[in-house]
Structure formats: C-alpha cells, structure tokens
Amino acid sequence: MKYFIYMCVVTLLISSCKKKESYFLREVVSNEQVLLALDSKRSPLKDSLLISLPNEYQITINNLNLKYLDIDYFINKKYLSMVSEYVVYDKASNKPIFDFKPYLMSKNTFSIVIRERNHLISKNDAQELLTKYNKRKSLSNLKNGDTIYLISYDKFRKDNIKILKELRRVDDKIRITTSCKGEEFFNSHDFKIHW
Secondary structure, eight states, X not given: OHHHHHHHHHHHHHHHHXXXXXXXXXXXXXXXXXXXXXXXXXXXXXXXXXXXXXXXXXXXXXXXXXXXXXXXXXXXXXXXXXXXXXXXXXXXXXXEOSOOHHHHTOOOOEEXXXXXXXXXXXXXXXXXXXXXXXXXXXXXXXXXXXXEEEEEHHHHHHXXXXXXXXXXXXXXXXXXEEEETTOSSOXXXXXXXXX
16 A cells, blocks of 8 residues: 555656646747758768758747756657757857757747758759759859858748658657656657658
8 A cells, every 4th residue: 555655646746747847849940041061071972962951949948847958850760969960059049059958947938940961962953952042153163161051941941842752751850858857767759850
C-alpha cells in the first residue's frame, strides 16, 4: 500500500511538472532570404552549390521552472551536428544561439531561424534559380565564399513547388529537448518540418 501511494505521488509530481514545463512552438513560413553559396570545403563537388532555406519557429516558454531547452535537427533521417551542419539564429538579433538559457527566464515569445549549411543543389538548378530571381549575378563570376541572396523564403516557397516537393518526401524534423528544475530526466518531442 505504501508503494502504491508513493507511486501515485511521484506520478502526480511528474505530470504537474510536465504541465508547467510546457512551451509553445509554432512553425512560421519565413520571410528570411534563400541563399546560394559557393564553399569548396562544404561542397567539394564542382557541379554543385549550397542552398540555404530558412526554417523559422516562434517559441513561447510557458513555465519559468524550465531549466533546459535544446534543439536538434534531422534531415533525410540523419542527425545533423550544430555549427558544422546547421546553425540556429535569433531572428531579432541575427546572432547564432548556442545556449537557450537566457531565453528561459522570460515568457516573451522569441523567433529562431535554423539554416542547414550543407544542402547541395546542382549548378544547373542553381543557374535556373539565379536566372529567375537575380539576373545581375552569374555563376561564372562566383568565387569561393561568395553568397547570393535569391528571394525571401515565403515567395520562394510559392514559386518552387518541385524543389520543396523533393524535400517533403522525407520526414525532416526538429527535436526539442527540455527539463524542469528538480527533474533528473529530459523530455523530447519531435516536430515535422513543413517545407
């Protein structure tokens, strides 16, 4: 009987923390720019360029007892490592976020932008996009390290169904991992990316 009461109390404590720990995540069709880049370290193939599509999310912390929050990124069912394969930016300051602790102290909504750093596109596809959006630029004049701003993602998304349809074939996702003060375990939730 003591064991039963103990388990009921523990379950009640855990469930109450989960309710308090909640955060609200909303995917946003971003107005950030789609980028093309030439980087020989990241795209060693001579017939490809990097394309960076911004994934934007609004996050609201609903519980100030949240002590830990982290974001992991999965593309083509592969876990990507932060910094070398993707970067999370604070949209307001356009600065990389490496630690979410400062955001956990406020119930203000904040926006993040996640950019993959290794997504390749063929030079032919890149030239088509360049012709469509930025006629003044040429791939032949592109030097290593150069970046071309194409168009905002919200407009790109309307015009390039074929590219996005290809991305949507695999369930790409982000994983949010959290923990409350006083907890020794972590909670993880996956969210599908809606390209």
